Amino acid sequence: MGERTSLAQPLLALQEVSSHYGPVRALDRISLTVNAGEIVTLIGANGAGKSTLLMTLFGNPRASHGQILFAGQDITHLPTHRISPLGLALVPEGRRIFPGMTVLENIALGHTALGNHRQGPSLDFLYTHFPILKERQRQKAGTLSGGEQQMLAIARALMSQPRLLLLDEPSLGLAPMMIRKIFALIRSLVQSGIQSGVQPETAVFLVEQNAHQALQIADRGYVLVNGTIRLTGTGHDLLNNPEVKHAYLGTLV
Amino acid sequence: MELAILAQQTLNGLILGATYGLIAIGYTMVYGIIGMINFAHGEIYMVSAYVTAIFLAVLHYFGLANVPLMLLAVLLATMFVTALYGWFLERIAYRPLRGSTRLAPLITAIGLSLILQNYVRLSQGARSQGIPSLLQGSFAITLGNDERLVQITYVQTLIIIVAFLSMAILTVIMHHTSLGRACRATEQDRIMASLLGIDTDRIIATVFVIGAAMAAIAGVLVTLNYGSFDFHIGFVTGIKAFTAAVLGGIGSLPGAMLGGLVLGLSESFFSGFVNADYKDVFAFSLLVLVLIFRPSGFLGHPQVVKV
Numbered sequence: 001m002g003e004r005t006s007l008a009q010p011l012l013a014l015q016e017v018s019s020h021y022g023p024v025r026a027l028d029r030i031s032l033t034v035n036a037g038e039i040v041t042l043i044g045a046n047g048a049g050k051s052t053l054l055m056t057l058f059g060n061p062r063a064s065h066g067q068i069l070f071a072g073q074d075i076t077h078l079p080t081h082r083i084s085p086l087g088l089a090l091v092p093e094g095r096r097i098f099p100g101m102t103v104l105e106n107i108a109l110g111h112t113a114l115g116n117h118r119q120g121p122s123l124d125f126l127y128t129h130f131p132i133l134k135e136r137q138r139q140k141a142g143t144l145s146g147g148e149q150q151m152l153a154i155a156r157a158l159m160s161q162p163r164l165l166l167l168d169e170p171s172l173g174l175a176p177m178m179i180r181k182i183f184a185l186i187r188s189l190v191q192s193g194i195q196s197g198v199q200p201e202t203a204v205f206l207v208e209q210n211a212h213q214a215l216q217i218a219d220r221g222y223v224l225v226n227g228t229i230r231l232t233g234t235g236h237d238l239l240n241n242p243e244v245k246h247a248y249l250g251t252l253v
Numbered sequence: 254m255e256l257a258i259l260a261q262q263t264l265n266g267l268i269l270g271a272t273y274g275l276i277a278i279g280y281t282m283v284y285g286i287i288g289m290i291n292f293a294h295g296e297i298y299m300v301s302a303y304v305t306a307i308f309l310a311v312l313h314y315f316g317l318a319n320v321p322l323m324l325l326a327v328l329l330a331t332m333f334v335t336a337l338y339g340w341f342l343e344r345i346a347y348r349p350l351r352g353s354t355r356l357a358p359l360i361t362a363i364g365l366s367l368i369l370q371n372y373v374r375l376s377q378g379a380r381s382q383g384i385p386s387l388l389q390g391s392f393a394i395t396l397g398n399d400e401r402l403v404q405i406t407y408v409q410t411l412i413i414i415v416a417f418l419s420m421a422i423l424t425v426i427m428h429h430t431s432l433g434r435a436c437r438a439t440e441q442d443r444i445m446a447s448l449l450g451i452d453t454d455r456i457i458a459t460v461f462v463i464g465a466a467m468a469a470i471a472g473v474l475v476t477l478n479y480g481s482f483d484f485h486i487g488f489v490t491g492i493k494a495f496t497a498a499v500l501g502g503i504g505s506l507p508g509a510m511l512g513g514l515v516l517g518l519s520e521s522f523f524s525g526f527v528n529a530d531y532k533d534v535f536a537f538s539l540l541v542l543v544l545i546f547r548p549s550g551f552l553g554h555p556q557v558v559k560v
């Protein structure tokens with residue numbers, strides 16, 4: 001710390017973060033970083049605390065210990081609605097699209113974080129990545145299929161032109177073909193920037209149970225067990241780690 | 254002759270229903286957004302009647318003689334002051350209880366009702382108050398053979414125009430502005446809305462303000478029509494408007510308007526053709542029947558529980 005060079009500063013840094021649901025501790029002194037332009041994966045079993053970790057970034061639940069820094073700014077105590085305007089966008093567990101609103105309205109809501117004066121990515125840009133959403137734009141979002149809803153949730157997050165895109169199990173319930181498509185999209189978003197050239201340093205924090213594919217596209221990864229970080233390393237290292245292989249990749253050691 | 258009675262009762266029912274609908278909007282929007290019945294809403298309507306009279310007196314004192322201008326000024330000023338009451342109630346009484354048990358805000362609402370009633374009684378007196386009638390005159394709509402079909406006063410015409418116009422404006426706001434979009438998002442998933450950067454506390458306060466302003470429109474119109482009011486009027490009218498909201502499907506904005514009209518019309522027909530003394534009994538029986546057989550109302554969603 002103390003260094004002012006923005007290159008050395010991680011985009012997101014958690015320092016010993018804990019959080020609780022009532023008396024139950026869900027996260028126990030988590031420290032991790034995500035750098036600009038990186039894809040970082042978090043894997044862990046059901047109930048490990050992955051979704052809690054993402055929601056804690058937004059103060060819901062609020063961290064009971066430790067510090068959360070985004071681009072050097074302490075966001076630990078900011079109200080929830082003040083987080084996304086800083087450049088974080090979450091595709092939450094269960095997608096949480098607004099079922100009673102049209103696809104277009106859902107997408108427009110993603111722009112809220114930018115306020116009235118900043119321009120987000122154009123609809124044309126989103127529709128080239130998600131042509132199906134264009135076809136469905138006047139339809140109620142609740143009538144979309146699961147995969148289409150997932151794409152809508154991602155498109156909504158991209159509308160705020162985030163510097164950090166947080167994805168909670170985007171592959172859940174999707175066909176293998178769709179999963180490949182979404183992972184390819186994540187890669188291309190980081191490589192090209194959310195809107196080519198404008199936000200080239202976009203980072204992705206990807207929470208997955210689908211560990212194999214997630215680690216393959218990741219620069220680095222973390223393994224979460226019972227609310228604590230058990231392992232960390234490059235995507236490649238984790239893929240070859242015997243413990244990871246055994247517990248998350250379904251291969252016998 | 255029968256036809257004339259039918260037409261007259263339809264007109265009366267529409268007018269009554271439009272005011273129920275305006276008040277019902279406050280119940281339904283607040284329920285939609287925080288899952289709570291704001292039982293103090295009827296008192297907000299009552300307060301607006303007093304505010305109407307006060308502004309009329311003030312404008313009269315300053316010698317404003319142009320009636321349309323006076324009505325417009327009174328309407329806007331009453332909406333503003335009443336909206337402040339709505340905002341203030343949410344701020345001091347409901348927001349601190351957010352996240353506590355479901356019963357706490359309900360009990361608070363009933364307490365607030367009593368406080369508002371007694372506040373008005375102490376400050377304005379317990380006797381019934383009145384305003385002079387500002388708009389006199391009426392049209393008669395006749396059939397071809399000169400038989401009079403229905404008599405409609407200027408005030409009644411004003412009620413119908415203003416009520417439907419304000420409902421239309423509110424509908425446009427809710428569906429075609431970013432504020433309306435944020436309201437609907439907050440209603441559907443408050444946490445997700447805040448993750449997207451919507452200040453949901455502000456949106457909830459806005460909904461109370463809108464509800465109070467719509468009740469104020471009803472308060473101004475009814476006061477112009479009847480001319481008299483007391484500190485008690487919020488109770489029965491409030492429950493009727495609540496019935497309308499339930500009838501239409503609580504949580505649904507078009508449902509509140511529709512429920513208001515259905516209740517107003519059926520109450521008017523009942524008192525015209527069956528018995529005028531029992532019209533309140535009729536309205537409340539309707540509430541009980543709806544709650545038993547179709548708790549989700551005409552346009553509500555089947556499940557009533559909100560998480």
Ligand SMILES: Nc1ncnc2c1ncn2[C@@H]1O[C@H](COP(=O)(O)OP(=O)(O)OP(=O)(O)O)[C@@H](O)[C@H]1O
Binds near residue numbers: 024026047048049053
């Ligand atoms: N709202 C809540 N209230 C109380 N406990 C909760 C709540 N949400 C999660 N928990 C508990 O916190 C722990 C972590 O849950 P979390 O949802 O973060 O796990 P996860 O790693 O995302 O699991 P999954 O892979 O199944 O999504 C679990 O033990 C869970 O029961």
Ligand SMILES: [Mg+2]
Binds near residue numbers: 050
């Ligand atoms: Mg989860």
